[in-house]
Amino acid sequence: MNNIIKLDPIDLSKIANSGQCFRWKPLGDGRFLIPARDRFAVFSQRAENEVDILYSSIDDKAFWEDYLDRDFDYEKIRKSIDENDGFLTAAAHAGKGLRILRQDPFEALISFIISQRKNIPAISSCVEKLCRAAGERLGEYEGGEIYSFPKPEAINEDAVSGCGLGYRAPYVLQAAQTFAKDPGLSEMLSKLEDEELLSALQSFYGVGIKVASCTALFGFHRMNVFPIDVWMKRALQEHYPKGFDMGRYSPFNGLIQQYIFEYYKTLT
DNA sequence: CATCAGGTGAAGT
DNA sequence: ACTTCACCTGAT
Numbered sequence: 157m158n159n160i161i162k163l164d165p166i167d168l169s170k171i172a173n174s175g176q177c178f179r180w181k182p183l184g185d186g187r188f189l190i191p192a193r194d195r196f197a198v199f200s201q202r203a204e205n206e207v208d209i210l211y212s213s214i215d216d217k218a219f220w221e222d223y224l225d226r227d228f229d230y231e232k233i234r235k236s237i238d239e240n241d242g243f244l245t246a247a248a249h250a251g252k253g254l255r256i257l258r259q260d261p262f263e264a265l266i267s268f269i270i271s272q273r274k275n276i277p278a279i280s281s282c283v284e285k286l287c288r289a290a291g292e293r294l295g296e297y298e299g300g301e302i303y304s305f306p307k308p309e310a311i312n313e314d315a316v317s318g319c320g321l322g323y324r325a326p327y328v329l330q331a332a333q334t335f336a337k338d339p340g341l342s343e344m345l346s347k348l349e350d351e352e353l354l355s356a357l358q359s360f361y362g363v364g365i366k367v368a369s370c371t372a373l374f375g376f377h378r379m380n381v382f383p384i385d386v387w388m389k390r391a392l393q394e395h396y397p398k399g400f401d402m403g404r405y406s407p408f409n410g411l412i413q414q415y416i417f418e419y420y421k422t423l424t
Numbered sequence: 425c426a427t428c429a430g431g432t433g434a435a436g437t
Numbered sequence: 438a439c440t441t442c443a444c445c446t447g448a449t
Contacts, residue, residue, distance in 0.1 A: 269431095271430060271431085272429095272431040273428085273429055273430085273431055273444085273445090273446095274429060274430080274431095274446080274447080274448090275428085275429050275430075275447085275448065276429095276430075277448060277449095278429075278446075278447050278448060279430085281448090282446090282447090320445080320446055320447065321445075321446085322444075322446045322447095323432095323443090323444045323445045323446090324431095324432095324444095324445075324446095327432090361433090362431090362432065362433080363432085364432050364433080365431090365432095366430075366431060367431070367432085383430085385431080386431090388430085421430095
């Protein structure tokens with residue numbers, strides 16, 4: 157009983173496929189291997205509002221509750237959706253159990269820099285290679301070794317070569333060097349207002365509005381930031397040709413974006 | 425084997 | 438300000 161986390165609601169498989177994280181590994185039987193910061197865990201889905209920690213490399217349930225964003229009331233947002241907006245109502249229904257994880261900001265930044273012009277399998281493969289090249293070994297599970305996401309100072313040319321980053325390699329190196337030089341940078345960024353944070357992130361070489369937005373939403377948990385990629389562009393054009401009203405769901409536009417994004421992908 | 429993928433910065437209008 | 442283009446590599 158001690159290892160059960162109740163959240164209303166949570167769906168591991170939807171989170172795994174949501175494109176906010178690239179290192180969750182399905183193990184079958186509804187189980188997922190989940191690395192986060194300096195540790196990893198194996199979770200399984202028990203019910204629509206219950207997950208079970210089957211294994212945790214560090215015994216710390218509170219850490220995982222925080223990581224899974226325990227304190228945010230997702231039902232409240234879903235219930236506030238305009239009933240006359242059939243598309244969004246359907247999208248939010250389909251997205252039941254989706255949660256915005258509390259991931260490490262640096263990992264999010266580097267991962268989304270890598271993501272540009274890549275599909276999800278390619279992104280996962282690059283990130284995994286980077287972790288193996290420069291991360292710390294955290295342990296093993298069912299024969300597979302698990303590594304942490306590298307600290308900024310561990311990312312150098314040597315580590316990056318061989319990760320298949322292509323033209324993104326200098327972007328990753330430069331961001332890592334900036335973080336390595338200034339250990340308080342994440343904390344400083346986390347204190348900025350949304351717009352300032354987006355500008356600060358875009359000042360990194362190779363980071364434009366899309367990568368900055370994803371980093372703000374998924375790395376800094378800025379629930380009002382609304383990333384627009386090619387998929388979202390298509391979804392908005394198709395379903396909101398007159399424009400999407402960002403005022404209606406502020407300050408939770410980012411979550412609304414996730415519902416639309418996920419749902420639209422399943423339709424195509 | 426060819427095409428394309430969850431973008432960006434630089435160069436061109 | 439807006440449009441076009443090259444960019445590296447792996448997946449399909």
